[in-house]
Amino acid sequence: MNDIAAARARLSPDEVARYRAEGYVIPRWCLAPAKLAFLRAALDRLLADNPTIRPEKLISAHIRKGPENTRGNDAFLEFAHDRDLLDIVEQVLGPDIILWGCQVFCKPAGDGMEVPMHQDGRYWPIRPLATCTAWIAIDDSRPENGCMRVIPGSHRQGHVYEHRKDTRPDLALDLVLEDGQLDPAAARDVELEAGQFSLHDVYLVHGSNRNRSTKRRAGVAIRYMPATSRFDRTLLQRQTRNEGYVVDFTTRPIWLVRGRDRAGNDFRVGKG
Ligand SMILES: O=C(O)CCC(=O)C(=O)O
Numbered sequence: 001m002n003d004i005a006a007a008r009a010r011l012s013p014d015e016v017a018r019y020r021a022e023g024y025v026i027p028r029w030c031l032a033p034a035k036l037a038f039l040r041a042a043l044d045r046l047l048a049d050n051p052t053i054r055p056e057k058l059i060s061a062h063i064r065k066g067p068e069n070t071r072g073n074d075a076f077l078e079f080a081h082d083r084d085l086l087d088i089v090e091q092v093l094g095p096d097i098i099l100w101g102c103q104v105f106c107k108p109a110g111d112g113m114e115v116p117m118h119q120d121g122r123y124w125p126i127r128p129l130a131t132c133t134a135w136i137a138i139d140d141s142r143p144e145n146g147c148m149r150v151i152p153g154s155h156r157q158g159h160v161y162e163h164r165k166d167t168r169p170d171l172a173l174d175l176v177l178e179d180g181q182l183d184p185a186a187a188r189d190v191e192l193e194a195g196q197f198s199l200h201d202v203y204l205v206h207g208s209n210r211n212r213s214t215k216r217r218a219g220v221a222i223r224y225m226p227a228t229s230r231f232d233r234t235l236l237q238r239q240t241r242n243e244g245y246v247v248d249f250t251t252r253p254i255w256l257v258r259g260r261d262r263a264g265n266d267f268r269v270g271k272g
Helices: 002-006 013-022 033-049 074-080 083-093
Strands: 096-108 115-119 132-137 148-150 162-167 174-175 188-190 197-201 205-208 216-225 239-241 246-249 255-256
Touching: 002 148, 013 074, 013 083, 033 096, 033 216, 074 096, 074 115, 074 216, 074 255, 083 096, 083 197, 083 255
Parallel strands: 115 174
Antiparallel strands: 096 216, 096 255, 115 205, 132 197, 132 216, 148 188, 148 205, 162 174, 239 246
16 A cells, blocks of 8 residues: 555546546545554544544534534644645546535444435535545445445436435434435445545435444545535525534635635635
């Protein structure tokens, strides 16, 4: 893994083609051990600072004191500016990139929650709807401990499918893909070693099973959108979900991490 990590951060043409065709890809390139250690330390701090929040729901881990309940830390914000990671994201999003979200999904051993099948696009106030998520494995992520599962190609129509509300307390998200639209048997496991990551498209249907194993499964999802889209804070209101999990897009800060803004985005909100 070290040789690959030392090589230039780059998706091969075949990896870019797979991302376009299937809606996700696991790049051959992965994090160097020092970067993984940096993320592990950031996660340890995040967990220590947020003892009352379910660790699958650590939204805005990159914001120290935001409108949401999580007490985040600067290490995630710094990591989200990582040049290598951005070089790779640029290959799928283009040269103008906004960082707008960073959520830790940490499933403890034994009782890690299910993330029901969903499309991210169902939740987010971005128009035109576009985002590439880099989901970075901090622990090994396998079927046994609830790795991500995706329905390859489900992004292709550029369509947000019907979702229903499901408030079962053992789900990490509360909007679930309605049955009968896609074949659940088509879901594929995204197995990652710690330090590897996947990229997925905003329209890709995905989720993950609960973790009943003896091994924790933690990952951080860093959300990037092209700066040709607008983060429209008027579209969704502050929401409180199960167990007091707060999502607030109205005052969510966003960062232009590469290139130029092309859509009139406001980068001052939430940074005061
Ligand atoms: O971590 C998981 O299992 C799910 C992640 C997810 O839904 C996302 O990153 O959009």
